[in-house]
Amino acid sequence: MVRNYVRKSKRATSYTKEDLQRAMEEVRSGRITAYKASQRFKIPMMTLNYRLRGIRGVKSSSQGRSTAIPIQEERELAEGLKTMEKWGWSLSRGEVLKIVGDYVKRNKLKTPFKPGLPGEDWFLGFSKRYGLSIKKPQSVEYARKKSLDPFIINKYFELLKNILDNLGLRDKPHLIWNLDESGFCMDPSKTKVVGKRGTAASRTTAGAGRENITVLMAGNAAGHKAPPLIIFKVKNIWNEWVAPDGQGFPGTTYAATANGWMESDIFLKYFEKSFLKEIGDARPVLLIYDDHTSHVDERLIECALQNNVTILKLPPHSSHLLQPLDLSVFRSLKSRWDTEVIEWQRHHQGQRIPKNHFSKLIGKVWMETNPDIIISGFRKGGIFPYNSEVISKEHFDPLAMKRWEKHQKDNNNRNDIHVNDQDQAGPSVDQPNQINRVINENASEGSTTTFEELLLEKVKQHENNNLKKKEQRLQAVWKL
Known part of the structure; x- marks a missing residue:
């Protein structure tokens, strides 16, 4: 059976229901004959006769059986x-x-x-x-799916709006910052290569594993980049691992952890010794980042208050929609990172990238990152310029979105509406019932x-x- 049948005859598409109805009215009124109606309205003579005699019903809205x-x-x-x-x-x-x-x-x-x-x-x-x-389908954690609640997201944007207004930062993008960390693979596999059609391509790597090194980066809504923090999976940092002067990103800092991940103490030291130094003396400053456990510490909050830095945490599991670095920067950055590592491996076959060379490469791709890409991330996240409508409706649960729209409509109709705790928390009905x-x-x-x-x-x-x-x-x- 032909699955992609193409209709060759245009008989069923040469006239509409309205044409058929008008032709029948003209013939029944005696103004024209059935033959003339068939010619004028391009309706087959047999079809028109069948309709006039009541043998068949009205024209179907679909073609075929x-x-x-x-x-x-x-x-x-x-x-x-x-x-x-x-x-x-x-x-x-x-x-x-x-x-x-x-x-x-x-x-x-x-x-x-x-x-x-x-x-x-x-x-x-x-x-x-x-x-x-x-x-x-793309794998999405249940927590991430549940967090896309219009009540939660809109509450975040209301808080962001109040902070921007209270701090007077609506026209000061250089004082609005975002920071986040990401892992950079030592054996990249994203970059495609040219080869013979129909044959598999291979790439020689230094080992079978996929080693990742965590790097923390920060940028502001004006496109300025702060020095990165590189976290190695070791016990101690050696001087040989630090990129030589003039070959890495100026001011790059280094840390060591047992698992190669961010820790609270390291994040606090980076904030005190690198971030505060980079942002200069202009205040107040707004710093936005996710709610990872390593980013939350009483000592950090106290230090931020003392230095007139306001910290705003993103809603849980919403980085893919709201965090500037995730929205536009890391994808472009890692694409160029893959290219640099592949080029290095081609000239050093079978060798692992030395840690000091890693520092040089990561500094190079970070310096070459176009500031417009960072600015684009803040725009996509609705941070600067402020835009609470950046997340389209289809990202939200449809029933939760309906309740939110009703909630907004009620608020517009009654200025003193009372909102109970359940509404504030968003949907509470289980998914199968919804x-x-x-x-x-x-x-x-x-x-x-x-x-x-x-x-x-x-x-x-x-x-x-x-x-x-x-x-x-x-x-x-x-x-x-």
Whole structure:
């Protein structure tokens, strides 16, 4: 069977429903004959005669034969699949075909499906009709998915707006900073190469493992770059690992940890000895970063207060949407980093990059980073210029977004509206029940079993016995 059929005849597309209706009115009124109406409105003579004699109904809104599943039920299934995708619970093609087969079996429908399950051709047609496709899903932590709540995000932007206004930083991008750390791989694999078509390409590396070195970087909304902090996975720093003067980024600092990750003490030292020195004497300064545990310390907060630096933490698990360095800088930086490391390895085959050379390379790519890229990150994050609408609606849970819009509408209508604690915290209904209500809006009423019920079976949550036991123990303690 031809899966990508191209219609050759234009008979069904040469006229519309309105043309057919007007032609019938003209003929029935006696103003023109059926033949003249056929010529004027480009309607086949046989088709017009059938409509005039009542043998056939009105012109169909679709071409070809009717769908195996009624259009309303198909639409319900498509909307349900789109809703589940937004929640991160997308179904595979096999699961969709099985759901359709169960639907046909439970409702005892007569379809051309053999043996009771739709095939590849039905799925391709269904996907084309409703704009669906097969795609590889991106892994997203549950905590990150849950944090994309309009109540939480908008509360952050309200706080950011108040801070910018109170500190008078709306027109001072050089006093708005962001810092973040990222790992730089010693055996890069992102850069593509040129080679013969149809054959696999290889790249010689220094070892089988993928060693990463953590680097902390900072930049402001004016595009200025601060010296980086390089964290090696060692016990002590040797002088030989420091980039020679004039070959690294000026002012680069170094640290050593057992696991090569950031720690609170190191972050505090960097803030005191490097960051405060770099930002100069102009105050006040706004510093924005994520809520990683190594970035939160009472000593750091006290030091920031003493130096007139206001710290604003991003909402948990929102860096991919709000943090300037994540939004635009690191991707460009690591692309150039890959190029530099590959070039070095080509001339030093089988050798590991010495730590002092790592310092030189990382300093080089950081110095060559275009300031406009850093400025772009602050713009994309809605920080400078301030823009609380940078995150589009499709990133949020649709039901939470509806509650937020209703909340905003109520606030506009009543200035003294009382907002309870539950609204402030955002949605509290479990996801399966929310999906139930979204899908139910488009549910068909004519079937014994609906696609809504079949889809909800796929997301039904199993009882957590361990959690239930903990709750029982807590209840017993409270009774005592």
